[in-house]
Amino acid sequence: MWRELLPVGRYGATGGYRRHAWNGADAECRAWFEEQARSRGLAYEVDRNGNQWAWWGDPGAGDAVVTGSHLDSVPDGGAYDGPLGVVSSFAAVDALRGRGARPVRPLAVVNFGDEEGARFGVACTGSRLTTGVLAPERARALTDADGVRLADAMERAGHDPAALGRDDDRLTRIGAFVELHVEQGRALGDHPVGVASAIWPxxxxxxxxxxxxxxxxxxxxxxxxxxxxxxxxxxxxxxxxxxxxxxxxxxxxxxxxxxxxxxxxxxxxxxxxxxxxxxxxxxxxxxxxxxxxxxxxxxxxxxxxxxxxxYTPVVSFDVPLRDRLAAAVRAATGREVPVLPTGAGHDAGILSAAVPTAMLFVRNPTGVSHSPAESAEESDCLAGAAALADVLEELACR
The missing domain is CATH 3.30.70.360 (Alpha-Beta Plaits)
Known part of the structure; x- marks a missing residue:
């Protein structure tokens, strides 16, 4: 999966990525997500705000466990910020199936649209619209550097901007959301995986x-x-x-x-x-x-x-869910798990006002992020995917 996604939207002159909302690279990423969902027999859908979903189980059953992140990038950003969480989510589904695990509640992988806000200026647009933090009329009127409105860009990409808005039906289906993300700093030290406690305002x-x-x-x-x-x-x-x-x-x-x-x-x-x-x-x-x-x-x-x-106020992640994540990772690794705050914003932070949310971090050896130099070791990425699979098994299969 990583090798397939790696060249999409890469800009040769800098080595960074230009996967911006509703551009050609974003369309390729979205096609990749749909292919991953359908190849696994997961029910695929796009919600009213342009977010993509892949369901294992009945989407309407309620109390769903959702995982995922985003596929867009900042201008000339790195390969890991966002995509690592989506790739790891599909890898965790594969791991659960390999173990013979069966969800007793729906399990979904999500790709939230325009998390970085690189083109239209507002971060976490997909999750902000879903939770009602961003008004649809304001979202439709946002423009990029060339004066193109978000509404027009969405329409050209085949989506109906008139449908934008808070999605209470979808929010009531979600029992928990867990996002895996590359660490954007160097606080994990010698730990390959950590758990988020809060997001700075x-x-x-x-x-x-x-x-x-x-x-x-x-x-x-x-x-x-x-x-x-x-x-x-x-x-x-x-x-x-x-x-x-x-x-x-x-x-x-x-x-x-x-x-x-x-x-x-x-x-x-x-x-x-x-x-x-x-x-x-x-x-x-x-x-x-x-x-x-x-x-x-x-x-x-x-x-x-x-x-x-x-503006996003301080986010304190759901303590019971956070502790369950830490316990699952601790049981799998036999090590204490760092629990730390972050200054970086995420879709999980936006969703936290509506549903219980938590985050896993995968170690970044240099701490560099929002740059082509962003990196993570393969062994740490594998540890993160395995930890996510353990967490999803704990939440969705027992």
Missing amino acids: HGRWRFDFHGEANHAGTTRPEDRRDPMAAYAGAVLAAREHTRGGGALATFGRVAVEPNGTNAIASLVRGWLDSRAADEPALEDAVAAVRRAAEEHAAREGVRVEVARES
């Missing part, structure tokens, strides 16, 4: 610096209203204000108008990603960056506007 904010376009070679410094200078000050402030303070703030995306080498910009739009161990710390970090942006904007004679585009 996190969000995305758009900073628009409005200045005045002018000639780069003839405009005196004192006559400039340069939004790029104000933006640069905000970027440095984000780094300084969160250094060692229990919060992270990163400007990782920028758009410039008119984007000419010999022109002073008229508009610089930057997106801030911020995360922290608790919500007050997150609020303080974003407020500090905003104050710095306003100070630099005033100094440069430009205007700044700030809009929050997405």
Whole structure:
């Protein structure tokens, strides 16, 4: 499975992946998922929000155990973030069948759409729509860098954007959701598999610096209203204000108008990603960056506007389910299992408000993620798939 999926959406110039929502690579990934489901005799369906499902057992029976992740990527992302969870889920189904296990409640594998938000700007779009966190009218109106609306992109891919919205019927079928994911850090140490305790609160904010376009070679410094200078000050402030303070703030995306080498910009739009161990710390970090942006904007004679585009509060995973995961992994490995929080957002975090959720992490030896250098050892991936199979057997087959 891994070898089949590996070349899909890979960009030769960087070695990273460009599997973005409703593009050609995403369509190939979705076709791969459907083929995996049908080749195993699993009941395949696509829900109203574009998420893919593969069912072992009656989808309508209720109290289902669901596992899976996502197949899309950040721009030039790595191979493991998301796909490892989907591949491992199918591998766990194969392992259960190899053991002769039979589910006593439905078991499903899911591929949530547009988890990374790389194209339309909102992360975990599929799970946010399903749980009602993202309003369908807002989702339909989201646009990519080329001005293409999400609704139009979905329609071109053969899906009905008019059907988007909270899916209570589906949520009531789910008794538990378990997501396996590559670790995005190096906290597991010498442990191949760990269990998540919580997800830090996190969000995305758009900073628009409005200045005045002018000639780069003839405009005196004192006559400039340069939004790029104000933006640069905000970027440095984000780094300084969160250094060692229990919060992270990163400007990782920028758009410039008119984007000419010999022109002073008229508009610089930057997106801030911020995360922290608790919500007050997150609020303080974003407020500090905003104050710095306003100070630099005033100094440069430009205007700044700030809009929050997405926000996820702190997520504490279901404790009984988390403890069952840890016990199952401990029984299989004979070792203590690390239980740790993460600063990375996941579909499991979005679903946690509606159904019991938990997560398994597979060790990342370098800690590098959202990069072509992201990696995991095959032995650790196999250990993760085996641990997931043990967990699913405990939850669905007994």
